[in-house]
Every structure is written in C-alpha cells, then in structure tokens.
Amino acid sequence: MALRAALHQAGAAALSHLLRFAEPAVGQRTLPCSCGRQARYRELRAKTVLTVLGAATIARPYYLCPHCQQGQFPADRELDVADTEFSPGVRRMQALVGQDAPFDRGREQMHMLAGLEVTTKSVERVAEAIGADIALCEDEQAARAVQLELPIIIGPPVPVLYIELDGTGVPVVKKETVNRKGKADGQPAHTREAKLGCVFTQTKWDEDGFAIRDPDSTTYTGAIETAQEFGKRLYVEAWKRGWSRAEKKVVIGDGAEWIWNIAQQYFPGAIQIVDIFHARQHLWNLARLLHPGNTKRQNQWIGLHQKRWLDDGKIDKLAASLRALPVTDPELAKKVRTEADYFANNAARMDYPLFRSQHLFIGSGVVEAGCKTVIGHRLKQSGMFWTVNGANSILALRCCRLNRRFEDYWENRRAA
Ligand SMILES: [Zn+2]
Structure with missing residues (x-):
C-alpha cells in the first residue's frame, strides 16, 4: 500500500507536468465569447483537481471578454473538469459508490479501495449530478419519442418482450409531501411513490411449459413522477430493447389503474396480464x-x-x-x-389458461424483486429521507448501472 501511495504521488506529479498548457501563440489569443464579441487571452492560471492519482495541478489559459467581463477556460471543457474539483475518473468512482450504498459508505470505500480522500457531501453531490445528467438524456429521448423520432434499432427479432411495472413508496423530506394525503386518513404522507418498470425477454420455456426469462435480459427504469411522464420513460426503455421488432408483447402488473392506462396509451397491441398473485x-x-x-x-x-x-x-x-x-x-x-x-x-x-398455453409469465415477480433491489436497498434504508430530485437522480444512476450502460455514459461523455 505504501508503494502504491508513492507511485500515485509520482503519477500525480507527472500528470501535473502533462497538464501544464502552453501559452497560446501570438495571433491565436482571442476566442468567441457568448456575448458575440471576442474574449482575449490573459494568462495561465492554475487549478488543483483531485484525480485517481491524487491532487494534480492544471495550468491552463484564461480568456476574459473586455466587453461583458466573462472569463473562460477552454481547457477545462476539453478535460471535463469545468466547475468541478474532481477529475472524470474520480467522479466516475463517486457516482459508482454513490449509487450503490449510502454516501458515507461510498466515501469510506473510496478511501479504502482507491486511497482517495473525499467528503461524504462530495459523493452525494457528484453522484446526484451524474444521475441528473443521465435523467436529462432520458428526458430528451422521451421528448423525441413523443415526436416519433427515435432511431430504429436494428437487431434480431425478439420472440417475447415483457414490460412489468409497479410502484413503491420512497421516504421523503417533509417539504415533498406538503398537501399530499397519506395512506391513513388525516395523516400526512411520509413517502412518495416511485414507479419502476422493467423490460425483459423470453425465448424458451422449461419441460413443464413454464416461461424462462432470457439470462441478463432485464433492464430497469424508474422515477418519482406522474404516470404520464413515466409512461413515456418506459416507452423509451422498451423501444431501446426492441419493442418495434418484438413478435409478442406482454404487459404485466397488479390491478392498479395507472398501469393499464399506460399499457393502453403507450403499448397498444400488447397482451395485458394481471399478476396472478x-x-x-x-x-x-x-x-x-x-x-x-x-x-x-x-x-x-x-x-x-x-x-x-x-x-x-x-x-x-x-x-x-x-x-x-x-x-x-x-x-x-x-x-x-x-x-x-x-x-x-x-x-x-x-385468462391464465390461455396465457399458460402460450408459455407466458403470469406473475410480476421480476418488477417486484426490482422494487427491492433497485429502489428498496438503496433508497429505503432506515433514517433515509430524500428530496424528489435527489431520489430521481440516484434512481437514474442506479438503473444506468444495473442496465450495464454506465461505461457507455462515460464513453459518450468523452466523445461529446
Ligand atoms: Zn463577452
């Protein structure tokens, strides 16, 4: 461990050396400013960033607009360290531990596993910021879905595509339940309902005719939001998973009305099944x-x-x-x-005999297990109270990770 710490320290020094930008050449010392005029190069300015190797110093050109007094650091955008004191590598770790466990546990893990000292608050802030960014991408896709502008996803046909949905209460801070009725009459609500949807596929059934879920085929999406908004979100997820080329489509839920409203509006033509349990x-x-x-x-x-x-x-x-x-x-x-x-x-x-004869699932066990693993284990631990935004950010981040898209997110971010 001592040797690793020493190597990290040497690495951070080398990194600081690499991140010492040269002054721009004379003749290249202006940049367009957002006000429409030109910002001018002033000087090299230093900034300390916590990287996976430890603290490193970046020396980079600073430009100032003489008309509107707005300053800019183009190198910060290029390095993805604008408005943050953490490198993308460290933020990736903070997001990863933050979606997995309470933020203070995450801080501890970063110390134990990566030798990095960060605050509990920074784990929370970064994990929520990354989650909010992921949720924003989803919202944009949902908006495009309404305009019927989603890209066609090519792939082999899907024999049976399932959509299961359910709701579960997430404990929230007081301000999130103002004027909302609780479950018991006259009592204020202490929770808000998070809606969770999962999408999975089925190709086979066992020798007794019971459906078998395709291994690793389940993806999740969820948020505290209206059924209308959630319907769009779930539609985008189903679309990504091959909704348009599924030979058979099934929606399973309990008897809740919002579930069947979503099924009717967003998944017309799907077989609807009430969970037998x-x-x-x-x-x-x-x-x-x-x-x-x-x-x-x-x-x-x-x-x-x-x-x-x-x-x-x-x-x-x-x-x-x-x-x-x-x-x-x-x-x-x-x-x-x-x-x-x-x-x-x-x-x-x-019509369970009919569904059984087609070797379909007739229970919503997948989404119920999902309510525990995706939401319960992270958001419903004792003593936790969430803001709706905080819960939604962590939920988006957690789904992204469980859906095996966490690395894609960072790849896309780098490409952008
Ligand atoms: Zn300006």
Whole structure:
C-alpha cells in the first residue's frame, strides 16, 4: 500500500507536468465569447483537481471578454473538469459508490479501495449530478419519442418482450409531501411513490411449459413522477430493447389503474396480464372480510370454488358468485361489490389458461424483486429521507448501472 501511495504521488506529479498548457501563440489569443464579441487571452492560471492519482495541478489559459467581463477556460471543457474539483475518473468512482450504498459508505470505500480522500457531501453531490445528467438524456429521448423520432434499432427479432411495472413508496423530506394525503386518513404522507418498470425477454420455456426469462435480459427504469411522464420513460426503455421488432408483447402488473392506462396509451397491441398473485391476494382479502378471524372458514371458502375459478380463468363465474353472496351488512356489501368489479373489469387480463398455453409469465415477480433491489436497498434504508430530485437522480444512476450502460455514459461523455 505504501508503494502504491508513492507511485500515485509520482503519477500525480507527472500528470501535473502533462497538464501544464502552453501559452497560446501570438495571433491565436482571442476566442468567441457568448456575448458575440471576442474574449482575449490573459494568462495561465492554475487549478488543483483531485484525480485517481491524487491532487494534480492544471495550468491552463484564461480568456476574459473586455466587453461583458466573462472569463473562460477552454481547457477545462476539453478535460471535463469545468466547475468541478474532481477529475472524470474520480467522479466516475463517486457516482459508482454513490449509487450503490449510502454516501458515507461510498466515501469510506473510496478511501479504502482507491486511497482517495473525499467528503461524504462530495459523493452525494457528484453522484446526484451524474444521475441528473443521465435523467436529462432520458428526458430528451422521451421528448423525441413523443415526436416519433427515435432511431430504429436494428437487431434480431425478439420472440417475447415483457414490460412489468409497479410502484413503491420512497421516504421523503417533509417539504415533498406538503398537501399530499397519506395512506391513513388525516395523516400526512411520509413517502412518495416511485414507479419502476422493467423490460425483459423470453425465448424458451422449461419441460413443464413454464416461461424462462432470457439470462441478463432485464433492464430497469424508474422515477418519482406522474404516470404520464413515466409512461413515456418506459416507452423509451422498451423501444431501446426492441419493442418495434418484438413478435409478442406482454404487459404485466397488479390491478392498479395507472398501469393499464399506460399499457393502453403507450403499448397498444400488447397482451395485458394481471399478476396472478395479486389476484389471489384479492380473494384472500375477501375471505378475511367474510370470515373474520376464522382461518378455517376462510380456507374453506377459497378452496370451494374461488381459487379454481381464478386459476382456470373463469372470471365471469367468479365475479357472478361474488355478486350473489348473501351479504346484509351494507359496508361489507360495498367491499364485496368493489372486489367483484375488480375481477369483472380485469377478466380478459386474467385468462391464465390461455396465457399458460402460450408459455407466458403470469406473475410480476421480476418488477417486484426490482422494487427491492433497485429502489428498496438503496433508497429505503432506515433514517433515509430524500428530496424528489435527489431520489430521481440516484434512481437514474442506479438503473444506468444495473442496465450495464454506465461505461457507455462515460464513453459518450468523452466523445461529446
Ligand atoms: Zn463577452
């Protein structure tokens, strides 16, 4: 470790030497200024930047506009160190550790693994800035998607493309929930719903006919935003993954209305499937309402016909039987009616025998696991409270990394 530290130190000295820019030649000492006039070369100015080798000094030309007093350092843009004291290499590390774990853990990791001293705040600031930049690129793509200007992505046909979506609460700071209703009546909300979507493909099924997800085929996208905005974001992700050349398209979600609104608007022609476990959960909730505290009767009620009808896709029969239940209590009758409507409205999305015969997935387990790994593990640890912007930036960064696009981001950044 001592030798490595010494080599880093020598490297930083060499780097400082390399980053000593020459004065511009006489005759090349002006630059266009944003005010439309010419900025003039003044002098070489030094700046210290933390690089992966440690602190290095950059000496670079400074230009000042005599008309509007605006100064500029063209070399900073070229080196991607404008308005920052960290090199791209260090920022890449800060973003990487910042999306993975709490910011202070990230600071510790940089110290332990890279021998770099940075503050917790700088890990937070840089990770959020990079995440915001990634989110901005996505927003631009979403805007182009609305104009139908996305580039066609060439590739082999996709047998089955799945889109699964779900929502999960992210704890936020107080100002983000002003005037928002909480889950319990009269209580303020402490969380905001992050929407998560995942896209994956399927080519095969196992010997029992159950669908097999293509290995490493899952990508994620998510944000705290309206269903309308999220729909666009998810559409861009699906497009990148071959939506236009998918032979079969499937959207899976729970019964939430926003999910099916998005499916209808952005993914027309897709097979819509209600996650079977959510549907079963609805039956169990009903059983508990009908036979409170009596698990034996609850089991009996479910086992008699209800579960079989659900699994066999006989949803009309199921809904009709719920409507025919002899319930006298008006409160309970209302709840039963709501459940009957839930099944009746989603009947086509619960044709499980048909979906099974086509070897399709009928559960939304992928996105539910995603809610834990993508959002829960990073954003919902105890004591965490996020701003919406902060949470969205880290979410964008985390998805970028999980989608194996983190290196592409830095490549593109360098190319730009
Ligand atoms: Zn100017």
